[in-house]
Amino acid sequence: MKKITLFLAIAILPMTHYSYCQTALEGKVTQADTGEPVIFGTVAVFQDSVLVTGTDTDIDGNYFIYNLSPGVYDIEASYVGLTTTRITDIIVKANKTNRLDIVMSVSNNLLEQVVVTQYCAKLIDSDNTTSGAIVTSESIKSLPIKGINNIVGTAAGYATESQITIRGSRSDPTIYCVDGVRVRNPSYEDQETYATFKENTFANPVDEALSTLSIDVDRAAYSNVRRFLEQGQMPPVDAVRIEEMVNYFDYKYSEPESDHPFDTYAQLVDCPWNIGHQLLHVSLQAKRLKTDELPNSNLVFLIDVSGSMSSANKLPLVISSFKLLLDQLRPTDRVAIVTYAGSAGVALESTPASEKDKIIHALNLLQSGGSTAGAEGILTAYQIAKENFIKGGNNRVILATDGDFNVGVSDNDSLEKLIEKERKSGVFFSILGYGMGNYKDDKMQILAQKGNGNHAYIDNMKEAYKVLVTEFSGTVFTVAKDVKIQIEFNPAYVQAYRLIGYESRLMDKEDFNNDMKDAGEMGAGHAVTAIYEIIPVGANSHYVGQVDELQYQNPKKSSQGIQNGELAILKTRYKLPDEDQSTKRDIKISAKTTPIDSVNDEVKFGLGVALFGQILRQSDYLQGKPYDLIMTLCNDASTRDGDGDKSEFMKLVKLAKAMDVETMVVR
Incomplete structure (x- = not known):
């Protein structure tokens, strides 16, 4: 009897494990x-x-x-x-x-008699080349099934395993309807890739007085993080780039008043999540251009039409997105279309935007299939852009892809060398990322950063409208290139500092004055925000480590700083789009701190976004997960939200907080 009991217990264990893993x-x-x-x-x-x-x-x-x-x-x-x-x-x-x-609750509605006089479906449709079966709600009631997922097995040629298949074909392009209601299986295999990086640590200004970085106006990480959260999943840590989350929003910074393409602002405020610390909020605001001020455009739409782009949120969304962009162009602008799958091809030679119907027709003919020779497509697109180059104009390749390159040059190092060579042509590069499951974010980051361009992730038409219509001039028109920031911190006031985000944008201090070193671009109307967490002199913090005194030098002689009321010097460098020599500017930052309650609501919102990003990245520099503090910081700005982006952010914070709670509580 003991043997039988033991056997039953062992037999039940795998079933128990399975039930808890689904x-x-x-x-x-x-x-x-x-x-x-x-x-x-x-x-x-x-x-x-x-x-x-x-x-x-x-x-x-x-x-x-x-x-x-x-x-x-x-x-x-x-x-x-x-x-x-x-x-x-x-x-x-x-x-x-x-x-x-x-x-x-009980319904107060009275039921009425309904008489069905006729229900008939055509037996044969000679014009229909698809396969399908009608399953009515009445017939479902008599079937020995427990759920809608089992219904598809009632039609010839359908099979269900982990995914629904039809005569052995893939399941994702297939649409199912029950009584006219669309039904689908949302699952997908996760093969997404992200570049790995380590969070910035605190630095001592005595040892490292200078912090140098390239600006980043990309917003792809935020919309990608949003996609994960809306699907009920916490995003991978490496998918969270805090600077791109912060820079996603419009903070209504002051319009530049100087003759330069952008102006710089800085403010020191109390840190709300680490009491006793401070935050240095740095912002750059580019000038907005009116339509009649925009130069003529020479655009090449480079579109991935490989088999991996067949999903509804890929190629069909790409086509709809480019139609939105086409509506923003003027008759004097030009558009060419290059496609690539197993090889590259020219779907449309450079055509005036005035021939809109011709361009739309070329877009509508696009279909997906085959492998992905992305590098060949990039070379072809650059060649067409150079052949139609407009001097003093806006020459740009706009790539739409999921980044899944698998034919020809496809490794990250080779792609980086390829794009670095082509950027010397004066043609800018923008990347629009689409899809999920096999999204190759790491490749897109390389192409955007090394190709004098920007990177956006488009998961729906609302995001496409934001990137290609609302922010059209910023996405497509560059006003300053190779924009760099360098801050010298004064050890008289700064015990330690760390840059929040921008891990992939850090530069050597010598790179700031080297015009041969590439950096980020600013589009018309773009804003850039960088946030430093500062431990002031005299503050006790366990984040500051201690080392033994040096025996062969006396650092105390040079570690005192200057008591002049200046926290730091902020320097920027940039080049105009068609120039090779940079311009340098600098401003001095006061050491006077503004209480967090007196800070502008828009600035507080940006701080809240930075805090949210740190939580998602599981930062080593937070005590717990202060979701409620995010809501407090962001609430006022979100109530005056014209485009809905900030109120949507508040919803994402609530979703993340709920997913961080072990027990699901709903009523």
């Missing part, structure tokens, strides 16, 4: 007035207004939905005689059984 949602549906279970009620799961799956409650009112992808869903319960109940923004965590109990 992602599922369970709960109980009851009536509000009586507390009685709702028997055979319908529970449906929606994501982005699309029906994902569903099930019925059992005789005790319980439901169980398995094989869900982690994400944020809307759950809807319905039953005849009861008011349909919809609960939004439910976070389903990975590898656990999430619970959501639903309470339904």
